[in-house]
Amino acid sequence: MPLVVTEWLAEHVELPHGLTAEQLAADLVRVGLEEEAVHAAKVSGPLVVGRVLAQTPEPQKNGKTINWCLVDVGPEHNAAQIKGVDDADIPPGGARGIICGAHNFGVGDLVVVALPGTVLPGPFPIAARKTYGHVSDGMICSQRELGLGEDHDGIIVLPRLGFDESALTPGQDAIALLGLGDEVLEINVTPDRGYAFSYRGVAREYAHSTGARFTDRGLPESLTAAPPAATPDGFAVEVDDAAPLNGAVGCDRFVTRVVRGIDPAAPTPAWMRRRLEGSGMRSISLAVDVTNYVMLDLGQPLHAYDLDKVAAPIVVRRAAAGERLTTLDDVDRALDPEDLLITDSPAGERASRVLGIAGVMGGASSEVSATTTAVLVEAAHFDPISVARSARRHKLPSEAAKRFERGVDPRLSAVAAQRVVDLLVEHGGGVADPAVSDLDATAAPAPITLPVGLATRVAGVEYTREQVVGILEQIGCVVAPGADDSVVVTPPTWRPDLTERVALVEEIVRIAGYDQVPSVLPAAPGGRGLTVEQRARRSVARALAEAGLVETLSYPFIGPGELDALGLPQGDARRTAVRLANPLAEDRPLLRTSLLATLVETARRNVARGLPDVAVFEVGLVTLPGADAPAAPSLPVGVRPSQDELAALAAAVPAQPRHVAGVLTGRRAPAGWWGEGRAADWADALDAARLVAQRVGVGVSVEPDTETMPWHPGRCARLVAGGVVVGHAGELHPKVVERTGLPARSVAFELDLSALVAAAGDEPVTAAPVPAFPAAKEDFAFVVDADVPAETVRAAVVAGAGDLLEDVTLFDVFTGEQLGAGKKSLAYSVRLRAGDRTLSADEVRAVREGVVAAADGVGATLRG
Structure with a gap:
């Protein structure tokens, strides 16, 4: 996001005195430029200019040589006179003694000194301290110590950085001199407003917001008039884009200018370097800094080539198969036929040479170096789509690409090129070549x-x-x-x-x-509200939460490893999953077909972090494409698809039913003074599944299941509604528990909530009347073979009790020698009630006989 230095902004718009970054942010947000952050001043405290008066090298035992320096930091900051130093070498008031390990400066140099009390970036407070046998009363600073760059080997010598030595005096405030006390505003620019990626554009917006006068003082008078026109002897440029991308020519304007006789050792002016660094750009060299400066100022990306390394004509074209380019970041890149390139044809070479990816980054073969004396300046206008695709394809979000892909003013190219020429002539000692090249095929904006x-x-x-x-x-x-x-x-x-x-x-x-714009709350139309499925979903989530489970949310992305961990066989339909073309993670390219595929990871993570007693659930979508799912059609771009195309697209969308699943580990009932608690078991999972069906309003039958993964073959049940299996509940398979990292005997359930809602229909739920007559209670204990499911006996009890049955509950399971080998006792509590009368003893006796007879039909004998 762009960084805004207030001092630079003031060159284009009138700013009130004392404008803070916070107030600037408030003014800009009114016109849609949101504040991203306010970066505080880099340095605080007494940072001053100092002149080195004496420098004494002192070798140390460790082989290092340090310099004991006497520095004049001005009459307001100088220390008391130091003994043993010639008075003639010390200004009135005394110099400061400072230890320094660098050796790139000498006596008489003007440097930057952090006095005790200064706080440097880090934060790093400066204090007087004794070291190497001296009291070092401050620090002579490098660029990195001040947050101005990465150079840490050498001390800042101000005249070498372009500062006028005659304008510098010891004791002068170096914070203001280097721009280290300025707050910097970082703003967020929406993609449709690329002009705001420049100081000139932000200044326009500030003027719109506050009514301040847009002065444009940053542009010299020479640029307010028309820029120089193209000349016949300009550096030749051709555009060869016979098959433009999306109907748009890749380059519709290309301006070149030449500056010769530049001093390669000319430093970037201190004011320019300070502004660049405040705006988040590193100072590199004069030629590069000037192009970056003009780009930040006006919004037009530019590029500087070493003229001696470029041959005419420059050709703008698409890449050919197999072409490669080493970009300025020293990365060798394979080019794509959609990439728009800047090329030339050096003498003696048959094929053209790639100089850079248009609008993204230049190549290393023609970059400006420390020996460059002649520069070819490029200011062009490229197609935003072409630049955006190349930048993303090569993962090169350069500052130029950020601007081109958002839209750059095509009439700005010649003005920006002239500005670069003027700055190189002024600060580099160069001479502007009168030849101008301006290939212009731009069109005026269409009226509306x-x-x-x-x-x-x-x-x-x-x-x-x-x-x-x-x-x-x-x-x-x-x-x-x-x-x-x-x-x-x-x-x-x-x-x-x-x-x-x-x-x-x-x-x-x-x-x-x-x-x-007023805030008006629209009136809700009558007759609408939550759908049946929405009401069921909320009811289910509320019921599970009230039962002690915690609702979670997991990402729906999985890989084959998650399906393997659940032990799904190769032919299982849940292994047929939708594969994402551009997954967030390479190891998870599939959309889940089961909630447990992601929910077990949530449970495992909680257990791994010291929470062994876990009860979590999730309500979410699964994607079930099916083996014969049609492929999605490729729809046209830029026109509305036909109804048939839309229908084909809808048909290709896989089924996405909503499931509900839960995982329970550790204790279900906590331990305490009342006892040791109770571990979660298969019955808890089954109860949770039944609770879901109850809240949806669907009766389900429970049947044993011995072959469905990831559940235990002997402790799993399938739930059936209307003859259709809608889910499973029980203990997880030991192998699954081991592979997923869950505790032993963990249990889980998963139900197709959409199928349950469909089975319930859309009939309104009627409230059950409050019973007005007392209930009759009967208990039954049946002896059955050990392999007979309790649900089978329960179903017989329900059938035998008839219409008077209100509730039946299994309350005891017993095995023992008195029952005989291979036998167990199942005890059920039955509650009977009639809505219009008190039941008589004969009616209760008839129900009892019916229950016993029905149980006998499934091999259950009433226990004496």
Whole structure:
């Protein structure tokens, strides 16, 4: 995101005295430039200019040589006179003694001194301390210590950085001199407003927000007039883009200028380097710094080539198969046929040479070096889509690409190139070549007919004709009267986003103030509300939470490893999953077909972090493509698909039912003074599954299941509704527990919530009447073979009790020698009730006989 230095911004717009970064942020947010962060001053405290008066090398036992220096830091900061030093070498008031390990400076040099009390970036407070046998009363600073760059080997010598020695005095405030006390505002720019990636663009927005005068003082008078026109002897440029991308030519303007006789040792001016570094860019060399400076100032990306390494003509074309380029970051890259390239044809070479990826990054073969004396300046306009795709393809989000992909003013190229030429001549001692090349195929923005009342209808705010015209002219549009009550608006060239009427309306609302748009809560239409599935989903989640489970959310992305961990056989339908074309993680390219595939990881993570007693559940979608799922059609770009195409697309979307699943580990009932608690078992999972079905309003039958993974073959049940299996519950398979890292005997359940809702239908749920007559209770204990499921006996009890049955509960399971080998006792509590009367003894006896007879039919004998 762009960083804004207030001092630089003031060159384009009038700013009030004492403007803070916080106030600047508040002013810009009114026009849609949001504050990202305010970066505080890098240095605080007494940081001053010092002159080295004496420098005494002192070798140390460790082989290192340090310098004991006497530094004049001005009469306000100098220490008392130091004994043993010639008075003639010390200014009135005495110098400061400082230990320094660097050796790139000498007596008489003007340096930057951090006095005791200074806080450097880190934070690193400076204090007087005794070291190497001396009291070091401050620190002579390098660039890295001040946060100005990565150079830590050498001390800053101010004249070498372009500062005028005659304007520097010991004791002078170095914080203001180096711009280290400025707060920097970082703003967030939306993709449609690329012009705000420049100081000039931000200044326009500040003027729109506050009414301040947009002065544009940053541009010299030579640039306010028309830039130099193209000459016949300009550096030759050709555009060869016969098959443009998406119908747009990759380059519609290309300006070149030449500057010769540049001093390769000329430093970047201190004010320019300070502004660049404050804006987040590292100073490299004069030629490179100038192009970066103009890009940040005006918004036009530029590139500087070493003229001696480039041959005419420059050709802008698409990449050929097999071409490669080593970019400025020293990475060798394979180029794609969609990449737009800058190339040339050196003498003696048959094939053209790649100089860079247009609008993204230049190549190493033609870069400016420490010996460059002649520079070819490029200022071009490239297709935003082409630049964006190349930047993402090569993972090169360069500063140039950020601007080109958001839209750059095509009329700015010649102005920006002239600005670079002027700065190189002024600070590098170069001479501008009169030859100018300007290949210009740009088109003027298309005019838009705007009904004056459209903004009022869209925003609900009354805007007068004068307001509409005034705001549009304020943002740079040319407004002419149109037919009826409309105006014809021609957008400025720096606003490529203004292509339709609603975009103009948005600008009117933005500049007039979003705060003028009233907040109106729309009235909810009658007869609507939550769907049946939404009500069921909320009821299920609330019931499980009330039962002590914690709702969680996991990402729906899995890999084959998660399916292997659950032990799903190769032919299992749950192994047929949708594969993502661009997954977030390479090891998880599939969409889950089971909630347990991701929920077990949530449980495992909690156990691994010291929470052994886990009870979690999740309600979410699974994706079930099916083995014969049709492929999704490739739809056209830029036009609305036909109904048949939309139908084919909908048919290719896989089924995505909503499931509910839970995992329980450790204790279900906690331990305490009342006892040791109780471990979660298969019955808890089954009870949770039954609770889900109950809340949906569907009766389910429970059947034993011995072959479905990931459950234990002897401790798992499937739940059936309307003859369809809607889920499973029970203990997880020991192998699954081992592979997933869960504790032994962990249990789980998973139900198809969408199937349960479908089975329930959309009939409204009627409330059960409150019973007015007493219930009759009967207990039964049946002896059955050990392999008979309790659910089978329960179903017989329900069938035998008939319509008077209100509830049946299994309350005891007993095995012992008195029952005989291979036998068990199942005890059920039965509650009977009639809605219109008190049951008689004969009715209760008849029910009892019916229950016993029905149980006998499944091999259950009433226990005596």
